[in-house]
Amino acid sequence: MANSRCAVRGSINNDEYFYVRDIARPGETISSHHYESRVGGKGANQAIAITKAGGIADFYGTVGHDGLWVKKRATEFGLDDAGIIVGDDPTGRALIQVSDTGENSIILFPGANHSRLHEKTWSGRAEHSFPNSSHLLLQNEIHMDSTLYALKNAQNTTIIFNPSPLPSTKEIAGFPWHKVDWLIVNEGETRDLYEALFGHGNSGTTSTMSNRKLIASLSAQSAFASTNIICTLGKDGVLAFIPTFHRRNTMDGSPSFLQLPAAKLQGHVRDTTGAGDCFTGYFVQGLMEHGPHAKVGREIQEHDIVCILKICVQAAGMCVEREGTIDSIPTRAEVDVRMS
Ligand code: ADP
Ligand code: NA
Numbered sequence: 001m002a003n004s005r006c007a008v009r010g011s012i013n014n015d016e017y018f019y020v021r022d023i024a025r026p027g028e029t030i031s032s033h034h035y036e037s038r039v040g041g042k043g044a045n046q047a048i049a050i051t052k053a054g055g056i057a058d059f060y061g062t063v064g065h066d067g068l069w070v071k072k073r074a075t076e077f078g079l080d081d082a083g084i085i086v087g088d089d090p091t092g093r094a095l096i097q098v099s100d101t102g103e104n105s106i107i108l109f110p111g112a113n114h115s116r117l118h119e120k121t122w123s124g125r126a127e128h129s130f131p132n133s134s135h136l137l138l139q140n141e142i143h144m145d146s147t148l149y150a151l152k153n154a155q156n157t158t159i160i161f162n163p164s165p166l167p168s169t170k171e172i173a174g175f176p177w178h179k180v181d182w183l184i185v186n187e188g189e190t191r192d193l194y195e196a197l198f199g200h201g202n203s204g205t206t207s208t209m210s211n212r213k214l215i216a217s218l219s220a221q222s223a224f225a226s227t228n229i230i231c232t233l234g235k236d237g238v239l240a241f242i243p244t245f246h247r248r249n250t251m252d253g254s255p256s257f258l259q260l261p262a263a264k265l266q267g268h269v270r271d272t273t274g275a276g277d278c279f280t281g282y283f284v285q286g287l288m289e290h291g292p293h294a295k296v297g298r299e300i301q302e303h304d305i306v307c308i309l310k311i312c313v314q315a316a317g318m319c320v321e322r323e324g325t326i327d328s329i330p331t332r333a334e335v336d337v338r339m340s
């Protein structure tokens with residue numbers, strides 16, 4: 001049987017960290033006492049998380065001529081750079097100010113991430129208008145047309161979407177949600193997605209709604225009827241809603257959820273950046289371990305999801321214990337040691 005492999009069509013950035021005493025205010029010029037450039041971008045982070053988790057990720061991204069070092073550095077983290085095109089637009093950037101008290105403020109510049117060179121190449125081919133893979137993982141740091149292209153052309157593929165940062169209300173309204181097998185969102189994104197789809201209603205309506213209520217309302221929409229929803233809850237762990245199980249399990253039709261607490265940390269929280277990307281990469285690899293065409297309710301049962309989520313919260317917990325983003329994503333061997 002062929003192996004599972006995950007196509008990741010996503011962003012890759014030059015993350016520029018400026019360490020400052022206080023975050024710059026309007027009109028102010030400040031100087032930073034420390035500076036670092038690192039590989040970033042949710043696409044690259046999550047693809048690297050899949051490889052650290054022991055899986056195969058085929059990453060498709062674009063950098064500029066100024067980003068050759070980004071491409072090279074990505075390979076040092078175990079990513080195959082065959083799918084990283086060098087184009088004429090400048091490399092995407094995140095300009096990150098980190099204050100001495102640990103606050104941050106971030107400006108994203110999409111740059112080459114918004115170029116559609118990959119789609120131009122793929123659509124020009126006679127066959128295979130999208131690379132073959134058993135799984136496809138998408139975020140929202142590339143052009144929406146690139147995301148829609150992938151969703152339209154991926155064949156016989158399990159699709160995982162982490163809509164981060166959340167698309168605009170208009171994009172959300174027109175999005176082909178029915179194609180998404182697994183939606184991975186954090187609490188804020190869950191609330192914002194609900195509001196984008198249903199409006200704010202009376203002011204403050206959603207602020208009093210529980211995560212479960214928000215997710216159940218989303219899932220009740222026909223576009224989400226077969227979408228599995230994984231909602232990460234930061235220090236509170238994770239909440240999962242799997243329609244296949246719930247339709248079968250609950251007699252009265254009321255939705256039931258799987259909920260797991262966050263991992264017990266060794267030491268304290270050092271840096272939560274990358275925790276969500278770490279979680280997502282580990283989750284995709286967890287699905288892939290069940291086989292290239294594993295389906296929920298068949299090869300993947302409820303206890304399998306619980307096992308996968310346990311590994312994900314452990315991996316993400318180790319990620320927040322350490323400084324850094326990609327650097328702080330643990331390997332599967334490190335996670336196994338902690339869980340044994
Ligand atoms: P994002 O980083 O995308 O906003 P979350 O904040 O929900 O996502 O974090 C993703 C996962 O990381 C959580 O499900 C949890 O397992 C882990 N995590 C995040 N913050 C903490 C924390 N303070 N303690 C333990 N685990 C955490
Ligand atoms: Na970290």
